[in-house]
Amino acid sequence: MTAAQLSIGDLARDSGVKVQTIRYYETIGLLPVAERSAGNQRRYSEAHRERLRFLRHARELGFTLDQIRSLLSLSESPDMPCEQADRIAREHLETVEQRLERLKTLQTELQRMLRQCAGGKVEDCRVIEVLSDHTLCATEHGHREVAETPAET
Amino acid sequence: MTAAQLSIGDLARDSGVKVQTIRYYETIGLLPVAERSAGNQRRYSEAHRERLRFLRHARELGFTLDQIRSLLSLSESPDMPCEQADRIAREHLETVEQRLERLKTLQTELQRMLRQCAGGKVEDCRVIEVLSDHTLCATEHGHREVAETPAET
DNA sequence: CTTGAACCTACAGTGGCTGTAGCTCCTATC
DNA sequence: GATAGGAGCTACAGCCACTGTAGGTTCAAG
Known part of the structure; x- marks a missing residue:
């Protein structure tokens, strides 16, 4: 059929x-x-x-194409133990969780920036000011740990 | 000096x-x-x-280079109102928040997948099974809304 | 004066597609 | 059977924000 x-x-x-x-x-x-x-x-x-x-x-x-390649080939050997599939999924979950942490920090920092901006002139703009001076930040974001990524769609 | x-x-x-x-x-x-x-x-x-x-x-x-280009040129005209800088920051915050939502959904789904997997053979693997069949998912993830992104670093 | 680290340019590669140009093919209608 | 136009084909460039390489030049210490 x-x-x-x-x-x-x-x-x-x-x-x-x-x-x-x-x-x-x-x-x-x-x-x-x-x-x-x-x-x-x-x-x-x-x-x-x-x-x-x-x-x-x-x-x-959110799996990468490489991970999917592995998962697909695993799915073709039904008799193998599923450890590998689990490992790939766990690794991906970890990546997702790291990104979540990172994004939460960014969210906090961006919210802070915007809340503090009184909406006057660029000269006094908190957004510009914070960007110019990291010490004005509440958190240690970035520093090459888990960085930002562009969006699809 | x-x-x-x-x-x-x-x-x-x-x-x-x-x-x-x-x-x-x-x-x-x-x-x-x-x-x-x-x-x-x-x-x-x-x-x-x-x-x-x-x-x-x-x-x-997490600002894009294009956004930074604008922010930099804004920072050079201190007398202008800071609306534009605010708008850029707000837009970015929105993007960050959308990604957060998306990642939380992914996290939930991946956790569910892993929790349900008993660790037997690929044949019975929940990870592989869920990937084969979206109806086994608890949430409506994806569908070209805000998609996943690769990681830097 | 020699060594080797730091600098230079130019270009290819990353991931995961997306878009374009310039064709050919298929199907429905006349 | 002719024609129109939507769908398909290949090949290749472009996206973002870098990163890495090859093959050369310059600089500063010893």
Whole structure:
């Protein structure tokens, strides 16, 4: 059943992963190479669909592509102990928790900065002032521990 | 006083910003072009030092280089109202708070995953299972709202 | 004068995509 | 069967904020 052979667009709609991203996953070997139609277009099976869903879900949970690569290959050997999978998840959780700590500190500091700014001229601006002088900060943020990161989306 | 004319290495040690990064800031116009010694090496003044400290501090607080560009140019017009600086800081705070929310959700979900895993075989692994099936999740994470980001350092 | 650390430029690589240019292919309608 | 336009194809550049490398030059101490 369901031998539907999806096009890349179908797969994109199904999984919520963009067409280009699906092709990207193929080029980096995360998604197995798809068969092609007579006119050289990719045709996907149910197995691809499942793998891509796994991929997407793991990305949503913030795993890196490298971690996902490991998790995917683990999921293909059902008889192995799941220590490794656990370790990857625990490591990721730790990363997430470190980032949380860092972001909470930033939040506090930014709130403080904004609360203290009376909204006058730049000359007296607390925001600018604090940025110019770290000793005005309440906390020891940064210092190359866990740094900030740009946002996706 | 202090007309010391620092080398790029001195400046790096002073600010905690790496030599290459200082050069990078110059090429993208965040740090004014430095004078050069007879042998073509960069020589920095006190003004550079202050600007770089501002830069570093703002980076530690997670502002983007574009935001810092604006903040720096604002800090050079002390007579302007500080609305803009405030707006930038508020926007950044919002970003930070969105990321915090997102990370808290991830933390919860990862903890749940790990707690439920009995540590047997991959076949029965809760980690792998949850990744394969989003409906096993307690929360609606992801879906292209505010996504995860890689870590610096 | 020699050594070696620090400096210089130019460019490639990181992660995880995203966007563009310039094609070809597929399908629905006329 | 012709045509239009949406979907697909490849190849490659760009994003952010750096970081690292190669291969050369300059500087300061001994």
